[in-house]
Amino acid sequence: PAALSVTVEEPEFPVQPVLSLSGPGTIDQCSGLRVEGYVQSARAVSYTWGCRNDDTLDAYLQGAGFGGRLTLPSGTPQMTSLDKTYRITAQATDFLGTVSDVAVLRIKKKEAPAPQLTFAAKKIKTFVDRAIHVRATTEFSACIAQEAVIYTWTQSSGPDLPSQTFNTTQPSIYIPEYTLTPGEEYVLKLKVEMSSDPSKMSESEVAIKAQQRDLVAIISGGSSVQGSVQSDLVLDASGSYDPDESVDPTADLTYRWTCSV
Numbered sequence: 001p002a003a004l005s006v007t008v009e010e011p012e013f014p015v016q017p018v019l020s021l022s023g024p025g026t027i028d029q030c031s032g033l034r035v036e037g038y039v040q041s042a043r044a045v046s047y048t049w050g051c052r053n054d055d056t057l058d059a060y061l062q063g064a065g066f067g068g069r070l071t072l073p074s075g076t077p078q079m080t081s082l083d084k085t086y087r088i089t090a091q092a093t094d095f096l097g098t099v100s101d102v103a104v105l106r107i108k109k110k111e112a113p114a115p116q117l118t119f120a121a122k123k124i125k126t127f128v129d130r131a132i133h134v135r136a137t138t139e140f141s142a143c144i145a146q147e148a149v150i151y152t153w154t155q156s157s158g159p160d161l162p163s164q165t166f167n168t169t170q171p172s173i174y175i176p177e178y179t180l181t182p183g184e185e186y187v188l189k190l191k192v193e194m195s196s197d198p199s200k201m202s203e204s205e206v207a208i209k210a211q212q213r214d215l216v217a218i219i220s221g222g223s224s225v226q227g228s229v230q231s232d233l234v235l236d237a238s239g240s241y242d243p244d245e246s247v248d249p250t251a252d253l254t255y256r257w258t259c260s261v
Helices: 055-064
Strands: 019-022 026-028 033-039 046-051 069-072 084-093 103-110 116-119 123-127 132-139 149-157 172-175 185-194 197-211
Touching: 019 084, 019 103, 026 116, 026 197, 033 084, 033 103, 046 055, 055 084, 116 197, 123 132, 132 185, 132 197
Parallel strands: 026 103, 123 197
Antiparallel strands: 019 033, 033 069, 046 084, 084 103, 116 132, 132 172, 149 185, 185 197
């Protein structure tokens, strides 16, 4: 068969990659560092790393050629200052050359040893009819012996969640369905401290975005309804509903009908 040449052009409106970062909010002078980049893409993406407030670390990250995972060895010698919060940045570029917004992760390198907290994702998107379970992992560096710790959850921003949500001493928290408000973002903070020495502590935050869905309009009978000149035509949209409403999904709805031929 004859060869066929096909030119594939880039889309007129390319979809921008959405990048999120996950890593500890605090490390100590014995810890290593691992930061994960997440992009929802069917194809491989490339990453560019940097640091906004430290030239030494910025130069190292830009030249190291990390992929989606940034790793620094124990002691993080590239982070030369103690008790400093580093603003690590990343951007992702897909195969079409479309670049994501800059994602920033703040990591404090403490002089005093402390356990590290890491969430699988720093921002979670969900819907209000779904219960969610948020969990952090705890790691201990060589500077500190592993022993009993105390976990404390608080809320940093967003509409107030029920107080019983935070009645837990575990590194995980459960939020039942229909607890969140559609369209709102909630920021929760988890603190871990050594039971023998509360000064050895660290904190990390996670954001939860309750996405708002469109109303669902339904006309009984489907997309095609047959009528007759001998009888009234009745169109019934009472089955329409609000998917984010738990008590009465049909309450407070208003309707507007149009006709096109």
